[in-house]
Amino acid sequence: MHDLTIHLDNRPGTLAAMGEALGGAGISIEGGGVFVVDGRAVAHFLFHDGAAARSVLEEAGFPVEGCRTPLVQRLDQETPGQLGRITRLMADAGVNIETMYSDHDNRLILVVDDQETGSRVSDAWTSGGPARTSP
Numbered sequence: 001m002h003d004l005t006i007h008l009d010n011r012p013g014t015l016a017a018m019g020e021a022l023g024g025a026g027i028s029i030e031g032g033g034v035f036v037v038d039g040r041a042v043a044h045f046l047f048h049d050g051a052a053a054r055s056v057l058e059e060a061g062f063p064v065e066g067c068r069t070p071l072v073q074r075l076d077q078e079t080p081g082q083l084g085r086i087t088r089l090m091a092d093a094g095v096n097i098e099t100m101y102s103d104h105d106n107r108l109i110l111v112v113d114d115q116e117t118g119s120r121v122s123d124a125w126t127s128g129g130p131a132r133t134s135p
Contacts, residue, residue: 002050003111005065008041021060027053031103044099071110071122089121
């Protein structure tokens with residue numbers, strides 16, 4: 001999986017044009033969202049093939065700032081506090097979470113500043129260690 005950071009014009013129809021370009025190329029978005037801050041629209045979308053998505057988007061005139069491999073994690077939706085626990089583990093390890101969203105399979109997507117350390121934390125979470133379940 002790959003997270004693409006895409007800059008969009010903050011006006012009606014831009015997101016539609018982006019979706020049409022990807023759809024026309026047979027590329028599906030697996031999760032993500034668009035955020036407008038101070039009048040600037042930035043999208044983070046998840047793709048199986050980041051290079052192919054980037055190529056289609058740039059050819060269609062959408063600036064792609066980056067393509068990164070995110071951490072993909074499943075939280076126990078029946079256990080309150082899961083988001084706080086996993087993000088505290090990241091913070092305690094010195095990992096800054098730059099982007100967070102969910103994919104279409106209800107998994108947590110984290111784009112972090114330190115992939116190596118973040119991966120270690122994520123792997124420990126997946127193994128079900130005590131930090132996962134203790135408050």
